[in-house]
Amino acid sequence: MKLDPQWRQAYRWFSVHALALAGTLPGVWCSLPGEWRAIVPISYVAIATAITSVLGIAGRVVLQASAIQNENKPC
Incomplete structure (x- = not known):
């Protein structure tokens, strides 16, 4: 495994x-008062966490504009 340059x-x-x-999402949900946690079910938090994780993985494998700009810079 190599560190990203x-x-x-x-x-x-x-x-x-x-x-x-x-x-951070699950920790924020746990720190909410009980009345607020009753409004936002834990299943919603789990779904939001899963979707955000998938987006994070997609963001890691997709070439981002900042990476393209850094490749064009001289060392």
Whole structure:
């Protein structure tokens, strides 16, 4: 396994944003007051987390515009 040569720009990547959100969603739901959790069922949180994770994976395998711009820059 090799480190991405552009790892210092990882905070800009869509995949990092999506997977961070997927990791945060369940924790946010757990920290909500009980009345709010009754409005948003855990099944919705699970579905939103799964969709966000799939988007994160897709964002990782799809070539993003910032990666194309970085390839055109001289070293």
